[in-house]
Every structure is written in structure tokens, then in C-alpha cells.
């Protein structure tokens with residue numbers, strides 16, 4: 001079964017005829033039965049019993065199929081089943097993914113949680129099973145959806161992204177399914193919707209948790225029947241679209257509360273991929289920092305910026321409520337504002353550590369602080385250095401990077417001031433324009 005055999009990738013047509021499809025087909029039938037049961041208000045008890053029985057039989061068949069295929073796989077000496085893969089060393093797992101020419105438009109390290117998500121995505125990719133990706137904002141859900149598309153048999157077909165949270169209710173149906181000329185005021189020509197555009201490819205339903213209940217019903221119907229009707233048209237159009245959805249909400253809880261249809265949740269989440277928050281994979285930060293410094297340098301057409309040790313420390317220990325997107329934005333920002341070397345002063349003010357906090361720069365594992373200085377005089381010198389640096393940075397900020405002005409305000413000799421700036425590796429030009437920003 002394709003789900004357990006990633007080493008040898010059969011051609012696309014072969015994959016379609018493999019049992020992964022029948023596995024999906026069976027799962028689908030179960031869901032159809034379940035939703036018929038759940039939403040029907042007119043079924044007699046006898047019908048309900050009959051449908052339930054069918055559902056149970058189908059479920060057994062699915063379990064049996066999956067069990068048998070695993071057995072055949074093991075007997076044929078095929079690839080390691082999932083649980084063995086998880087037991088392998090993270091470094092080996094990462095290496096194995098790369099050796100299988102895994103397509104990923106970013107970078108990843110040895111973090112076990114992330115590797116597990118990537119391996120699940122890789123296994124799901126060649127099937128047509130619906131995938132639900134969840135994770136906090138900025139963790140890389142859209143990137144993961146692209147991974148699933150790029151590693152599957154539809155990779156040369158369209159990948160159509162729909163932000164379900166951004167479509168007004170009144171336009172939802174037309175946006176997803178298209179409309180016929182004259183179907184409503186403003187429908188001046190025939191228009192095809194996202195599902196039709198994604199025909200033979202993948203449709204990425206982003207922020208699916210934002211989809212209003214009316215839209216959920218319509219979406220469910222398409223998932224069940226694989227066909228759509230443009231608004232204002234009677235013509236039924238068959239669509240072959242692989243569904244990948246993403247959310248930063250807890251859809252299970254939402255379906256318990258009644259704000260997300262449970263049947264739709266089950267249909268979308270046949271495969272579930274969770275993308276861990278950055279704070280749960282801090283070991284990936286150095287890799288991501290290097291990746292984004294290079295990426296920013298390419299974009300800004302300059303050499304990659306160097307980071308002072310204390311900025312690096314900050315980046316290693318920061319909480320990243322905005323996850324990878326926030327880290328990426330920070331590195332683009334410091335790459336743009338700094339000269340050769342970026343420091344804490346190039347961080348946005350709202351997250352920049354206060355000067356007093358700088359004397360105790362965290363190092364090592366999270367929560368650890370720097371070792372006690374060897375002597376009192378060393379501690380005093382370090383604190384005085386920090387105070388001097390903070391004073392210079394604050395001063396330069398206030399005068400917008402004009403050294404002569406700072407020297408005048410502080411009644412200091414300009415060349416002495418230049419010497420101090422040099423000692424601390426501070427570049428006055430990095431502060432130009434900051435006065436206005438406050």
C-alpha cells in the first residue's frame with residue numbers, strides 16, 4: 001500500500017490504481033453513510049439500523065484492508081512501517097527523506113515532531129486522501145500544503161489556494177463554484193470558480209475554520225458528490241480535486257460546540273498533519289536563522305548580515321508568538337536595517353530587551369542565564385560595558401544617527417565618541433531615520 005511504501009515511488013497512473021484509492025473510497029463511503037445518518041430527519045428506525053450496519057461492515061473492511069496490506073508489505077520485506085520509522089534516529093530520518101528526493105521549499109532539521117509531520121505529509125502526498133493541516137499562525141501550514149501537492153502525482157497540475165476567511169458570505173458560492181452570466185447583479189459574464197480551476201490538481205482551503213455554516217454545507221456536498229454547479233446554472237460539472245485544508249483553530253472542539261460541522265470535519269481530516277509551533281522545535285532555529293539571513297541577502301542583493309552574539313542569543317530564546325513568519329520577518333528587518341553586523345538595536349522596539357536586562361544575557365538551554373563572572377571587578381566591568389553600549393545606542397537613536405549631534409549633546413569629544421562606537425561595533429548609519437520612528 002502506498003501509505004507504507006515510500007521507497008519506490010510508482011508512477012502516477014499506477015498510484016491511482018493502487019489500493020490507497022480504494023482505501024480512500026471506502027473511507028469516503030463510511031463518511032457518506034455517517035453524514036446521511038446524522039443529518040437525516042426523516043429516516044425510519046429500520047433504515048437507520050440498516051445504514052449503521054453497512055457502516056460497521058465498511059469500517060471493518062477498511063481495517064482489514066489496511067491490516068492485510070501491512071502484512072503483505074512486511075512479508076515482501078518492504079519499507080519500514082510507520083512505528084519503526086519513528087524509532088529511527090532523527091538524523092537518519094532526515095537523511096532518508098532527503099535521499100527520497102523529498103520536495104520541500106524551505107529548510108528542516110532533526111526535530112522529531114517536525115519530522116513526523118513531514119513524514120506523514122510525504123506518505124499522504126501520493127494518495128488522494130483529504131488532509132487537514134493544523135498549527136498556530138505562521139508555523140508553515142501553507143508550505144506543508146505545497147509539500148503535499150509537490151510530492152504527489154498532481155505536482156504538475158494546478159495548486160489553487162482559497163482563503164475561506166477572506167470571502168464575504170454573499171460571494172462564497174460564486175467564488176468556490178463559479179457563476180453563470182446574469183446569475184446575480186454584477187455577474188456580467190460566465191465565471192469559473194476555484195474548484196473548477198483546481199480540476200485535476202489540488203485545492204488548498206486555508207482558514208477552513210472561518211467558513212460559515214452555510215458554506216460548510218455546500219462544501220460537504222461537493223466533497224460527497226465530486227461535482228459542482230455554477231451559481232445560476234443547472235449544468236452539473238464533475239470535478240476531480242484533491243482537498244487539503246488548514247486551520248489554526250481546534251475544529252474538533254468547534255464541532256462539539258456546533259460551529260463546525262462534525263461530518264465535514266471527519267471528511268477533511270482523513271489524514272491529520274500538525275505543524276508544531278516554533279517554540280516546540282527550538283533546535284531548528286539556528287538552521288532557520290541561516291536560511292532566512294541568506295534568503296534576505298539574496299532579496300536585498302547584499303552579503304548575509306552577521307549577528308552579534310547577544311542578538312543570536314535573543315533569537316535562540318525568544319518565544320515567537322508569530323512562529324516562523326515572525327522569525328523570518330525579524331531577519332529580513334535586521335538584514336535591511338543593519339550594516340555588516342546586526343545587533344539588538346535592530347529589533348523592533350516592542351520586543352527589544354530593556355538595557356537593564358542586557359547585563360544578564362541568557363545562554364545555553366532555555367531559562368539558563370550566563371555564568372557568574374569570575375570576580376566582582378569583572379562583573380562591574382561587564383555591567384559598565386553594557387551601560388556604555390546602551391547609552392550610546394539610546395543616544396544615537398535620539399539624534400537619528402548623527403554622531404556630531406550626540407557629541408554636542410553629551411558634551412563629549414567627537415573622536416572619543418567615534419572610538420567608543422568602534423569599540424562596541426556600533427554603526428551610526430544603522431540609526432539613521434530612527435528618530436522619526438520614535
Ligand SMILES: Nc1ncnc2c1ncn2[C@@H]1O[C@H](COP(=O)(O)OP(=O)(O)OP(=O)(O)O)[C@@H](O)[C@H]1O
Nearest residue numbers: 106107108136137138139140141142143248324325
Ligand atoms: N521550514 C521552513 N523553512 C523555511 N521557511 C519556512 C518554513 N516554514 C515556514 N516557512 C516560511 O514561514 C512563513 C509562514 O509560513 P506559512 O505561510 O506556510 O504559515 P501558515 O501556518 O500558513 O501561517 P498562517 O496561519 O498565518 O496562514 C512563509 O514565508 C514560509 O515560507
Ligand SMILES: [Mg+2]
Nearest residue numbers: 141142206246
Ligand atoms: Mg496560511
